[in-house]
Amino acid sequence: MNFNILKKIKTKFLNYRNITIKSIILKYITVRKLRNRISSKMYAIPLTISCYYYLYKNYLIENKTFAQSEVLKVPLPDLDSMQNGEMKEIKYGNNPRESFLLVKYNKKFHTLGNFCPHMGAPLHQGVLFDNIIKCPWHGASFDVVTGSCDTYPSLNGLIKHDIIKEGEKFYALIDTTSSRKAKVPEMAKRDPENNTKYVIIGGGPASLSCAETLRQAGFTGEIIIFSEDSYVTYDRTQLSKNLSTDIHDILLRDEIFLKTFDIIFRSDSKVIGIENFKKIIKLSNGATEV
Ligand SMILES: Cc1cc2nc3c(=O)[nH]c(=O)nc-3n(C[C@H](O)[C@H](O)[C@H](O)COP(=O)(O)OP(=O)(O)OC[C@H]3O[C@@H](n4cnc5c(N)ncnc54)[C@H](O)[C@@H]3O)c2cc1C
Ligand code: FES
DSSP states (O other): OOHHHHHHHHHHHOOOTTOOHHHHHHHHHHHHHHHOOSOGGGGHHHHHHHHHHHHIIIIIISOTTTSOOOEEEEEOOOGGGOOTTEEEEEEOSSSTTOEEEEEEETTEEEEEEOBOTTTOOBGGGSEEETTEEEOTTTOOEEETTTOOEEETTOOSEEOEEEEEEETTEEEEEEETTTTTSEEOOOOOOOOTTOOOEEEEEOOSHHHHHHHHHHHHTTOOSEEEEEOSSSSSOBOGGGGGTOOOOOGGGGBSSOHHHHHHTTEEEEOSOOEEEEETTTTEEEETTSOEEO
């Protein structure tokens, strides 16, 4: 299989992170139904493109064993002319996604991933305010110094790249397999010996952020989220942007992630009462939790 062809297809037609095979096919079928003129053979075209995209995304971008890992030494141009508080996009390849972000903050230079982990917005088109990069699309914000994400709708941060000096010149070291990936925050794991319990009511992004922040701060006790919803936390912002009908396409974190960090998620569990002093929670189905 010629992977260069796949790369070109991805670059030309499908350079958006939120496109799924299903959404492409659904959109195509909708157009076809409306026009009712296209031969059934035409289904083959979007189907083939979708399959190529799927293979490319899963086996060339995401899977390190297929993608060749390479560390590129990319020169950082015109550093002297950069103003404090300025951001620049630096390209290191022909693919529009092959770029990183160069930022001058507090008289120091930082190099970070240029694409928002939420839905892939180019961050060099966003705003830099003090040490915070604000995404131009839905407002997630990232710390320039650590790359960590401070504001929903992203929960993941930006990869940071090392900068080295050789002679009088500065270079960024770009690992091509990780440069476009998001940085999942470090979190503590559950310690069964720790009997402290936190209960969070509501299963939206704020509750999930709360649970993750506890783990990021090193909390090893029990965390339970009670949610009236039937699904684990999904990205509400995508309800008006992603045409997929599959809930798994818009989950903020899947069940495997929650299990890995021992965040217990009780769906279909509406809380109707709290007895503070007895530390009891009453659910609408008559159950109680101590
Ligand atoms: C279509 C759409 C598009 C959006 N686009 C954007 C955007 O582009 N940018 C942006 O920043 N924001 C956007 N938002 C807003 C964003 O999604 C909300 O700000 C965010 O969801 C708020 O999170 P939350 O956890 O505070 O509350 P919610 O998301 O409202 O979650 C509350 C949760 O608590 C549960 N709950 C409530 N009462 C109980 C109870 N008694 N017991 C158990 N569970 C209970 C609910 O079922 C729900 O799961 C959008 C929202 C929508 C709907
Ligand atoms: S793409 Fe950045 S917040 Fe949505």
